[in-house]
Amino acid sequence: MxxxxxxxxxxxxxxxxxxxxxxxxxxxxxxxxxxxxxxxxxxxxxxxxxxxxxxxxxxxxxxxxxxxxxxxxxxxxxxxxxxxxxxxxNLTGKTALENARVAEWLAWISGTLHETAFGMMFHSGRYSDNESEHAHIQEKGRQRVLAAYRTIEKALEKKGFPVGEAETLVDYFTVPFWHWGDKFGIGLTSFPNYTRLVKRIEAKESAKCVLQAESVEPAL
Ligand SMILES: N[C@@H](CCC(=O)N[C@@H](CS)C(=O)NCC(=O)O)C(=O)O
Structure with a gap:
């Protein structure tokens, strides 16, 4: 190792x-x-x-x-x-198609959910030097976060996992963004499938000590 x-x-x-x-x-x-x-x-x-x-x-x-x-x-x-x-x-997927789905989710979470949606909420100054526009940019970011949560919710409608029928690294990558929404009051009760995924990961013994170390309140 x-x-x-x-x-x-x-x-x-x-x-x-x-x-x-x-x-x-x-x-x-x-x-x-x-x-x-x-x-x-x-x-x-x-x-x-x-x-x-x-x-x-x-x-x-x-x-x-x-x-x-x-x-x-x-x-x-x-x-x-x-x-x-x-x-x-098989955390990157079991088949070539699942590998591609994992890559698809990684790119989307990183580029759309994190960088653009939360980025507009947290870093409005990156989008405009004009401070009078920041509140509007933050609100647009919040709307984009909600739209991204809807995408996750729908993907989990008929199954518990974003890719295939088992856990992949994608499940883990969704966790911090659930907590950010929770912290900023983005009505996560409307997203029970997403919440179920986060609870599943956070019920693990391994997760319990990580959350405690990072002072993150579990979704449980
Ligand atoms: N695209 C990067 C984004 C990383 C990122 O934005 N990290 C944040 C914390 S969640 C950070 O370090 N922010 C400090 C800064 O940008 O100055 C990745 O996926 O690793």
Missing amino acids: PEITLYLANGACSLAAHLLLEEIGIPYTAVVMKWDKSGLAAADGSINADEYRRTIHHASQVPALKVDNEVITENPAILTFISTLSPGR
Whole structure:
């Protein structure tokens, strides 16, 4: 097994990789990062913001996964890599078609749900320099989050899993975004299928200790 270090921030999108690493049960080190004035720095002071940007993540974001002397960034790449460390579990799908479906979900969650929908809600300044437009952009982001939740809900209508008939890494990748909606009051009671998926993941012993470590209230 390679030596693995996950750089994460509590409750951030890095929660998905944290849950997955703990579930497959391989040894890893977690480095908790916190925002300071100049970017993300380790909460325990072991790496400052400048060093993190220079040596770990060029954009000063989480997650980042150090694998021996290589660093992997971007959730889709990190989650796929972690999944390959436990090949018997077919976390990237069982067939070529399922592999493609997993890739489809990864691209959509990362690009549409995370970057665009939540991005408009949380980072309206990226979309306009005009502050008077920010409230409108945030509301449009909220609407996009709701539309994305509807897409997830519909995909889970007749089955419990986004891909095939078993758990894949996609299930894990949906978890942080459920909690963000919950935190920002986006009526998750209207999304029982999505909530059921998150509860299934969070009922695992592996998930319980990750949520506790990240101070995230379980969906249970
Ligand atoms: N496309 C990246 C996005 C990562 C990302 O936006 N991470 C957030 C936390 S959820 C972050 O580090 N934000 C700090 C920043 O952008 O300054 C991925 O999927 O890994």
